[in-house]
Amino acid sequence: MALRVLIVEDQLMLQQLLVGMLERHPALEVVGSVGSAAEGITACATLLPDLVILDMALPDGDGLQVAQALHVLRPSARVIVLSSFASTVERPPELSTAIVAILDKNRAFQDLLHEIEPLLPIGLDPLPEPSFNTEQLTQRELEVLQEIGAGHSSKTIAEKLCVSVRTVETHRRSICQKFGLSGAALVHKATLLSRKLA
Structure with missing residues (x-):
């Protein structure tokens, strides 16, 4: 039986990204996603999830x-x-065992998976590491990734590729979304892959 997950997050884009990423894993079943404390309490009562991914700052509490x-x-x-x-x-104190992790929203999606893995029921395979298949990238995103791996700033990359800094930042965000990475994690991954992509 898969781990039943409820997401309580008021930022709709992040909520949808979490749903999409977690639903890819056969060991998890996303049973609901809501955006307020009241909806979260109701969903907990009706869905009885095994795990709640919970935003701390909600619009109603x-x-x-x-x-x-x-x-x-x-x-x-x-x-x-x-x-x-x-x-x-x-x-x-009363939630010391219930709350297994407190993650900064700037952390990578992979960090969330690492916190979920120990919670899987015995007999289920561990969650796979998020893939970093560069075939998912457009040619321009691949070029930007190479430049990030070389240690170049967005301004330098923009000048080299003859595009605007805003365009480079758009490509960076797109790469992060495709792989579930934070900005810092993207730089780390790009650096590791820079030789392969050269």
Whole structure:
């Protein structure tokens, strides 16, 4: 049986990206995605998820309200908190075992997978590492990736490729979205692959 996951995230684009990425894995079943604390509490009660990916700052309240409601409804369920201020978030004592991780939203999608993997039921295969198949990239994105790997700034890349800095930044965001990477993780990956792409 797959791990049942509920996503509570008010930023629609991030919510949809998380749904799309997590649904690719056979070990996970995304049972719902909502954008508010009230919807999150209702979804916890009706869907009884095994895991909630929870935004801390929701438009109608603190994400911890959802975690507390889930803990009462399903004590065995686990929570992974997402926050733009992860370093300042503290686990309430009563949720010390329920909240298994607090991740900064700037972290890579791969970091989220690493936190989910230990939660998989026994007998399910570990989650595969996100692939970094450059065949998914357009020719221009591949060129930008090579330049990033060479340590060049967006301005330098723009000048070299005769495009605007804004265009380069658009390509960088597209590459990050395709591979579920943060900006810092993209630079790291590009550096590792620079020799292969040369």
